[in-house]
Amino acid sequence: MHFTIKPVSYLCNLKCDYCFYLPKGSSGILPSGPKVMPDDVLEALVCNYIAACPGDTVYFTWQGGEPLLAGLDFYRQAFALQDKYALRYGKKVENAVQTNATLIDDEWCQLFSQHQVLLGVSIDGPEALHDAWRKNRQGQGSWAQVMAGIDKLKAHNIPFNTLTCINAANYEHPLEVYHFLKSLGSTYWQFSEVVETEPEHVEQSKPLTDYQVKPFSLPATAYGQFMGPLFKQWVRHDIGRIVIRQFESLIACVLGLGHHSCVWENQCPDNMVVEADGTIYECDQTVYPGYQLGNIKDFGPYAQGIACAHDTGKVTVGTRGLDALHSGKLCACKSVLSPKCQACQYLPLCNGGCVKHRIDAVDGVPQSYFCAGYQDFLAQITPYLNVMVQLEQQKVPFTAIKGLIDQIDAAVAGK
Numbered sequence: 001m002h003f004t005i006k007p008v009s010y011l012c013n014l015k016c017d018y019c020f021y022l023p024k025g026s027s028g029i030l031p032s033g034p035k036v037m038p039d040d041v042l043e044a045l046v047c048n049y050i051a052a053c054p055g056d057t058v059y060f061t062w063q064g065g066e067p068l069l070a071g072l073d074f075y076r077q078a079f080a081l082q083d084k085y086a087l088r089y090g091k092k093v094e095n096a097v098q099t100n101a102t103l104i105d106d107e108w109c110q111l112f113s114q115h116q117v118l119l120g121v122s123i124d125g126p127e128a129l130h131d132a133w134r135k136n137r138q139g140q141g142s143w144a145q146v147m148a149g150i151d152k153l154k155a156h157n158i159p160f161n162t163l164t165c166i167n168a169a170n171y172e173h174p175l176e177v178y179h180f181l182k183s184l185g186s187t188y189w190q191f192s193e194v195v196e197t198e199p200e201h202v203e204q205s206k207p208l209t210d211y212q213v214k215p216f217s218l219p220a221t222a223y224g225q226f227m228g229p230l231f232k233q234w235v236r237h238d239i240g241r242i243v244i245r246q247f248e249s250l251i252a253c254v255l256g257l258g259h260h261s262c263v264w265e266n267q268c269p270d271n272m273v274v275e276a277d278g279t280i281y282e283c284d285q286t287v288y289p290g291y292q293l294g295n296i297k298d299f300g301p302y303a304q305g306i307a308c309a310h311d312t313g314k315v316t317v318g319t320r321g322l323d324a325l326h327s328g329k330l331c332a333c334k335s336v337l338s339p340k341c342q343a344c345q346y347l348p349l350c351n352g353g354c355v356k357h358r359i360d361a362v363d364g365v366p367q368s369y370f371c372a373g374y375q376d377f378l379a380q381i382t383p384y385l386n387v388m389v390q391l392e393q394q395k396v397p398f399t400a401i402k403g404l405i406d407q408i409d410a411a412v413a414g415k
Contacts, residue, residue, distance in 0.1 A: 007037045007070040009276040017133040018216040041278040046081040048300035052322035057092045068103040101149030109156035119160040125177040132169030161188040171226040190245045207361035223373025228380040240399035266351040268330040282327040285356040338362040346378045
């Protein structure tokens with residue numbers, strides 16, 4: 001169980017063309033109520049989440065919109081509540097913030113350092129590629145502001161990860177993006193393929209019968225065009241030093257350790273969302289009325305009275321505990337695969353992809369828009385994955401593949 005927290009709902013100081021969350025305000029999908037999470041919702045979240053998590057460490061992920069719009073005092077209060085309830089329930093707490101970095105200043109950096117907050121920075125590559133779609137509310141590019149925020153993080157010795165959206169502007173420039181991200185000094189990268197449609201894909205169990213892809217979207221066949229060269233650059237030069245989530249997930253999968261990326265897991269994990277008003281949804285990608293699970297204030301110790309929970313020292317579980325919540329509707333969607341998917345040699349690796357991307361119909365069954373792109377990518381990297389499996393079977397770390405790349409490439413070219 002994990003919660004992605006939206007402390008300011010869809011509010012953002014930028015207006016990126018491809019953002020799928022900001023329009024939820026203007027479309028009425030999300031209410032026009034409080035834009036910063038109220039005190040009672042925040043306390044209910046912290047109390048119930050810490051109480052319900054089965055492990056020793058509870059991970060809070062703050063996201064937006066732009067989560068820093070909640071303000072410094074909001075996070076000071078959140079961290080104080082975490083300390084209070086972590087002590088009560090004998091847990092450790094870790095925080096991560098996904099940000100566009102444009103609001104970061106010295107005071108934010110001091111708070112991040114004090115509480116050892118992990119920062120994820122959204123950036124799509126060098127200036128021209130980033131600014132193509134990531135604009136401010138005046139329609140101007142945001143790259144310079146993002147870089148200023150990154151410079152602040154570096155000045156305070158705060159490590160950060162990067163999140164890069166693969167889109168119509170940057171997919172033809174994989175190595176340019178790669179070298180740029182490497183120059184930033186981050187050693188943990190994530191990539192997210194972008195597709196948005198008109199009409200919007202609201203019901204995940206059904207394909208879209210008639211739709212138009214919005215112009216910023218990654219072309220359906222282009223995933224491999226971007227990620228293939230990226231993988232080959234990484235496996236030759238930086239494997240073991242830079243972590244790229246999608247690549248590490250596939251390696252873990254072929255080694256029998258399961259996926260790290262929810263997009264390619266065989267079922268949707270319970271990675272739920274808590275909106276600013278406390279409403280819980282099954283997933284960040286399905287913040288629609290049909291995927292609501294309740295309100296955070298109606299569960300666990302908070303619902304039964306915090307004083308009672310404090311007096312007994314026990315965690316409230318059962319039908320009203322957060323541990324009872326699951327992404328059941330999404331898991332049901334994920335398990336439905338077209339005959340083409342079921343017969344595909346790459347199914348064990350991609351598992352049909354994210355249900356949000358299953359907008360095409362094959363024999364009446366939803367199938368990923370990115371299917372051909374995934375197949376291209378997986379075909380490119382399979383020879384390398386096979387060698388990694390062989391290395392591990394011989395008790396050699398899979399990172400030793402760096403010394404075998406020329407042999408693998410020659411074998412692939414000779415086929």
